[in-house]
Amino acid sequence: MNLQKTYTIDEAQKKLENYCAYQERCHKEVRAKLKNMRMIPEAIDKIMVHLINHNFLNEERFAKTFVRGKFRIKKWGKNRLVRELKFKDISKYAIDVALKEISDEDYFETLDEITQKRIEQVKEKNLYKKKKKVADYLLYRGWESNLVYEKLNEYL
Known part of the structure:
Protein backbone atom coordinates (compact mmCIF):
# COMPACT_ATOMS: atom_id res chain seq x y z
CA MET A 1 0.00 0.00 0.00
CA ASN A 2 1.35 3.41 -0.99
CA LEU A 3 1.00 5.83 1.92
CA GLN A 4 2.64 9.07 0.92
CA LYS A 5 2.07 12.19 2.98
CA THR A 6 -0.30 14.69 1.45
CA TYR A 7 0.10 18.42 1.98
CA THR A 8 -2.28 21.33 2.16
CA ILE A 9 -1.30 24.36 0.08
CA ASP A 10 -0.18 26.18 3.25
CA GLU A 11 1.95 23.23 4.42
CA ALA A 12 3.53 22.84 1.00
CA GLN A 13 4.13 26.58 0.78
CA LYS A 14 5.91 26.63 4.18
CA LYS A 15 7.98 23.59 3.22
CA LEU A 16 9.02 25.21 -0.06
CA GLU A 17 9.81 28.54 1.61
CA ASN A 18 12.31 26.67 3.81
CA TYR A 19 13.61 24.72 0.80
CA CYS A 20 14.27 27.99 -1.08
CA ALA A 21 15.62 29.85 1.96
CA TYR A 22 18.19 27.12 2.62
CA GLN A 23 19.80 27.45 -0.82
CA GLU A 24 19.13 29.26 -4.09
CA ARG A 25 16.85 27.18 -6.30
CA CYS A 26 15.76 27.42 -9.91
CA HIS A 27 12.10 27.26 -10.97
CA LYS A 28 12.63 23.79 -12.46
CA GLU A 29 13.88 22.33 -9.13
CA VAL A 30 11.00 23.85 -7.17
CA ARG A 31 8.40 22.66 -9.67
CA ALA A 32 9.90 19.14 -9.53
CA LYS A 33 9.81 19.18 -5.72
CA LEU A 34 6.14 20.19 -5.75
CA LYS A 35 5.33 17.43 -8.26
CA ASN A 36 7.08 14.92 -5.97
CA MET A 37 4.87 16.17 -3.15
CA ARG A 38 1.93 15.24 -5.41
CA MET A 39 0.57 18.77 -5.62
CA ILE A 40 -1.96 19.45 -8.38
CA PRO A 41 -0.96 21.86 -11.19
CA GLU A 42 -3.18 24.69 -9.85
CA ALA A 43 -1.58 24.42 -6.40
CA ILE A 44 1.91 24.30 -7.95
CA ASP A 45 1.21 27.51 -9.89
CA LYS A 46 -0.22 29.23 -6.83
CA ILE A 47 2.80 28.29 -4.67
CA MET A 48 5.28 29.25 -7.42
CA VAL A 49 3.70 32.71 -7.69
CA HIS A 50 3.83 33.11 -3.90
CA LEU A 51 7.53 32.12 -3.79
CA ILE A 52 8.41 34.54 -6.60
CA ASN A 53 6.38 37.42 -5.14
CA HIS A 54 7.96 36.96 -1.71
CA ASN A 55 11.46 36.72 -3.20
CA PHE A 56 12.09 33.11 -2.16
CA LEU A 57 12.53 32.30 -5.82
CA ASN A 58 14.48 34.54 -8.16
CA LYS A 100 28.86 39.31 -15.89
CA GLU A 101 29.59 38.11 -12.33
CA ILE A 102 32.96 36.84 -13.58
CA SER A 103 35.49 39.55 -14.36
CA ASP A 104 37.63 39.03 -17.46
CA GLU A 105 40.71 39.27 -15.25
CA ASP A 106 39.52 36.43 -12.96
CA TYR A 107 38.46 34.39 -15.97
CA PHE A 108 41.83 34.53 -17.71
CA GLU A 109 43.74 34.08 -14.45
CA THR A 110 41.75 30.95 -13.65
CA LEU A 111 42.28 29.53 -17.13
CA ASP A 112 45.99 30.21 -16.80
CA GLU A 113 46.13 28.56 -13.38
CA ILE A 114 44.25 25.36 -14.34
CA THR A 115 46.15 25.06 -17.64
CA GLN A 116 49.51 25.14 -15.84
CA LYS A 117 48.28 22.74 -13.17
CA ARG A 118 46.95 20.28 -15.76
CA ILE A 119 50.14 20.44 -17.84
CA GLU A 120 52.08 19.39 -14.72
CA GLN A 121 49.61 16.55 -13.99
CA VAL A 122 49.66 15.01 -17.47
CA LYS A 123 52.62 12.63 -17.62
CA GLU A 124 52.89 12.26 -21.38
CA LYS A 125 56.19 12.37 -23.28
CA ASN A 126 54.67 12.97 -26.72
CA LEU A 127 54.01 16.72 -26.97
CA TYR A 128 51.00 16.35 -29.32
CA LYS A 129 49.34 13.75 -27.08
CA LYS A 130 50.01 15.89 -24.02
CA LYS A 131 48.49 18.94 -25.72
CA LYS A 132 45.42 16.92 -26.69
CA LYS A 133 44.94 15.56 -23.17
CA VAL A 134 45.20 19.01 -21.60
CA ALA A 135 42.91 20.53 -24.26
CA ASP A 136 40.28 17.78 -23.80
CA TYR A 137 40.29 18.41 -20.05
CA LEU A 138 39.81 22.18 -20.45
CA LEU A 139 37.17 21.85 -23.18
CA TYR A 140 35.22 19.38 -21.04
CA ARG A 141 35.23 21.97 -18.25
CA GLY A 142 33.62 24.42 -20.68
CA TRP A 143 36.48 26.70 -21.64
CA GLU A 144 36.26 28.25 -25.12
CA SER A 145 38.41 26.40 -27.65
CA ASN A 146 40.15 29.54 -28.98
CA LEU A 147 41.28 30.43 -25.44
CA VAL A 148 42.34 26.86 -24.69
CA TYR A 149 44.54 26.55 -27.80
CA GLU A 150 45.99 30.03 -27.25
CA LYS A 151 47.01 29.01 -23.70
CA LEU A 152 48.44 25.67 -24.82
CA ASN A 153 50.56 27.33 -27.49
CA GLU A 154 51.82 29.73 -24.84
CA TYR A 155 52.94 26.89 -22.52
CA LEU A 156 53.68 23.90 -24.77
Whole structure:
Protein backbone atom coordinates (compact mmCIF):
# COMPACT_ATOMS: atom_id res chain seq x y z
CA MET A 1 0.00 0.00 0.00
CA ASN A 2 1.35 3.41 -0.99
CA LEU A 3 1.00 5.83 1.92
CA GLN A 4 2.64 9.07 0.92
CA LYS A 5 2.07 12.19 2.98
CA THR A 6 -0.30 14.69 1.45
CA TYR A 7 0.10 18.42 1.98
CA THR A 8 -2.28 21.33 2.16
CA ILE A 9 -1.30 24.36 0.08
CA ASP A 10 -0.18 26.18 3.25
CA GLU A 11 1.95 23.23 4.42
CA ALA A 12 3.53 22.84 1.00
CA GLN A 13 4.13 26.58 0.78
CA LYS A 14 5.91 26.63 4.18
CA LYS A 15 7.98 23.59 3.22
CA LEU A 16 9.02 25.21 -0.06
CA GLU A 17 9.81 28.54 1.61
CA ASN A 18 12.31 26.67 3.81
CA TYR A 19 13.61 24.72 0.80
CA CYS A 20 14.27 27.99 -1.08
CA ALA A 21 15.62 29.85 1.96
CA TYR A 22 18.19 27.12 2.62
CA GLN A 23 19.80 27.45 -0.82
CA GLU A 24 19.13 29.26 -4.09
CA ARG A 25 16.85 27.18 -6.30
CA CYS A 26 15.76 27.42 -9.91
CA HIS A 27 12.10 27.26 -10.97
CA LYS A 28 12.63 23.79 -12.46
CA GLU A 29 13.88 22.33 -9.13
CA VAL A 30 11.00 23.85 -7.17
CA ARG A 31 8.40 22.66 -9.67
CA ALA A 32 9.90 19.14 -9.53
CA LYS A 33 9.81 19.18 -5.72
CA LEU A 34 6.14 20.19 -5.75
CA LYS A 35 5.33 17.43 -8.26
CA ASN A 36 7.08 14.92 -5.97
CA MET A 37 4.87 16.17 -3.15
CA ARG A 38 1.93 15.24 -5.41
CA MET A 39 0.57 18.77 -5.62
CA ILE A 40 -1.96 19.45 -8.38
CA PRO A 41 -0.96 21.86 -11.19
CA GLU A 42 -3.18 24.69 -9.85
CA ALA A 43 -1.58 24.42 -6.40
CA ILE A 44 1.91 24.30 -7.95
CA ASP A 45 1.21 27.51 -9.89
CA LYS A 46 -0.22 29.23 -6.83
CA ILE A 47 2.80 28.29 -4.67
CA MET A 48 5.28 29.25 -7.42
CA VAL A 49 3.70 32.71 -7.69
CA HIS A 50 3.83 33.11 -3.90
CA LEU A 51 7.53 32.12 -3.79
CA ILE A 52 8.41 34.54 -6.60
CA ASN A 53 6.38 37.42 -5.14
CA HIS A 54 7.96 36.96 -1.71
CA ASN A 55 11.46 36.72 -3.20
CA PHE A 56 12.09 33.11 -2.16
CA LEU A 57 12.53 32.30 -5.82
CA ASN A 58 14.48 34.54 -8.16
CA GLU A 59 15.88 33.12 -11.40
CA GLU A 60 18.44 35.90 -11.89
CA ARG A 61 19.75 35.56 -8.33
CA PHE A 62 19.93 31.78 -8.74
CA ALA A 63 21.89 32.12 -11.99
CA LYS A 64 24.37 34.57 -10.43
CA THR A 65 24.97 32.34 -7.40
CA PHE A 66 25.31 29.27 -9.61
CA VAL A 67 27.85 30.96 -11.90
CA ARG A 68 29.94 32.34 -9.04
CA GLY A 69 30.01 29.02 -7.21
CA LYS A 70 30.74 26.72 -10.15
CA PHE A 71 33.37 29.08 -11.50
CA ARG A 72 35.13 29.55 -8.17
CA ILE A 73 34.92 25.97 -6.89
CA LYS A 74 34.80 23.75 -9.98
CA LYS A 75 36.65 26.18 -12.29
CA TRP A 76 34.08 25.79 -15.07
CA GLY A 77 34.39 27.89 -18.23
CA LYS A 78 31.55 29.91 -19.72
CA ASN A 79 30.45 27.22 -22.20
CA ARG A 80 29.85 24.73 -19.40
CA LEU A 81 28.13 27.33 -17.21
CA VAL A 82 25.76 28.30 -20.04
CA ARG A 83 25.03 24.66 -20.89
CA GLU A 84 24.19 23.78 -17.27
CA LEU A 85 21.97 26.86 -16.81
CA LYS A 86 20.09 26.13 -20.05
CA PHE A 87 19.55 22.59 -18.80
CA LYS A 88 17.88 24.16 -15.75
CA ASP A 89 15.63 26.22 -18.07
CA ILE A 90 17.15 29.55 -17.09
CA SER A 91 16.34 32.40 -19.50
CA LYS A 92 19.01 33.77 -21.84
CA TYR A 93 18.67 37.16 -20.14
CA ALA A 94 19.39 35.71 -16.67
CA ILE A 95 22.33 33.72 -18.06
CA ASP A 96 23.84 36.84 -19.66
CA VAL A 97 23.45 38.82 -16.43
CA ALA A 98 24.98 35.97 -14.41
CA LEU A 99 28.04 35.67 -16.66
CA LYS A 100 28.86 39.31 -15.89
CA GLU A 101 29.59 38.11 -12.33
CA ILE A 102 32.96 36.84 -13.58
CA SER A 103 35.49 39.55 -14.36
CA ASP A 104 37.63 39.03 -17.46
CA GLU A 105 40.71 39.27 -15.25
CA ASP A 106 39.52 36.43 -12.96
CA TYR A 107 38.46 34.39 -15.97
CA PHE A 108 41.83 34.53 -17.71
CA GLU A 109 43.74 34.08 -14.45
CA THR A 110 41.75 30.95 -13.65
CA LEU A 111 42.28 29.53 -17.13
CA ASP A 112 45.99 30.21 -16.80
CA GLU A 113 46.13 28.56 -13.38
CA ILE A 114 44.25 25.36 -14.34
CA THR A 115 46.15 25.06 -17.64
CA GLN A 116 49.51 25.14 -15.84
CA LYS A 117 48.28 22.74 -13.17
CA ARG A 118 46.95 20.28 -15.76
CA ILE A 119 50.14 20.44 -17.84
CA GLU A 120 52.08 19.39 -14.72
CA GLN A 121 49.61 16.55 -13.99
CA VAL A 122 49.66 15.01 -17.47
CA LYS A 123 52.62 12.63 -17.62
CA GLU A 124 52.89 12.26 -21.38
CA LYS A 125 56.19 12.37 -23.28
CA ASN A 126 54.67 12.97 -26.72
CA LEU A 127 54.01 16.72 -26.97
CA TYR A 128 51.00 16.35 -29.32
CA LYS A 129 49.34 13.75 -27.08
CA LYS A 130 50.01 15.89 -24.02
CA LYS A 131 48.49 18.94 -25.72
CA LYS A 132 45.42 16.92 -26.69
CA LYS A 133 44.94 15.56 -23.17
CA VAL A 134 45.20 19.01 -21.60
CA ALA A 135 42.91 20.53 -24.26
CA ASP A 136 40.28 17.78 -23.80
CA TYR A 137 40.29 18.41 -20.05
CA LEU A 138 39.81 22.18 -20.45
CA LEU A 139 37.17 21.85 -23.18
CA TYR A 140 35.22 19.38 -21.04
CA ARG A 141 35.23 21.97 -18.25
CA GLY A 142 33.62 24.42 -20.68
CA TRP A 143 36.48 26.70 -21.64
CA GLU A 144 36.26 28.25 -25.12
CA SER A 145 38.41 26.40 -27.65
CA ASN A 146 40.15 29.54 -28.98
CA LEU A 147 41.28 30.43 -25.44
CA VAL A 148 42.34 26.86 -24.69
CA TYR A 149 44.54 26.55 -27.80
CA GLU A 150 45.99 30.03 -27.25
CA LYS A 151 47.01 29.01 -23.70
CA LEU A 152 48.44 25.67 -24.82
CA ASN A 153 50.56 27.33 -27.49
CA GLU A 154 51.82 29.73 -24.84
CA TYR A 155 52.94 26.89 -22.52
CA LEU A 156 53.68 23.90 -24.77
